[in-house]
Amino acid sequence: MKPTGRSTPAAVWSASARTQSAPDRASTRSATGARWRALTHYLEDRAVAIDNNHLERQIKP
Structure with a gap:
């Protein structure tokens, strides 16, 4: 995907999802x-x- 100068939330998420690896089993x-x-x-x-x-909300003063 070629950058267009604008970062949409979907583009940012997609780029970050590609760089992260899945956790091991x-x-x-x-x-x-x-x-x-x-x-x-x-x-x-x-x-x-x-x-x-x-x-928790009921306990707090």
Whole structure:
């Protein structure tokens, strides 16, 4: 893709996506494996919140 002088968000994303490599399988597996049970629970029961931001807001003064 030849630069046109203007950088659109899509062009910037596309250029950055081409320069980045995919993570290796071991790091992805270990990161996902640590929270696999919580992830599958969230996917099976959509009533479960993916984060606890609403609870954090209630605690803060």
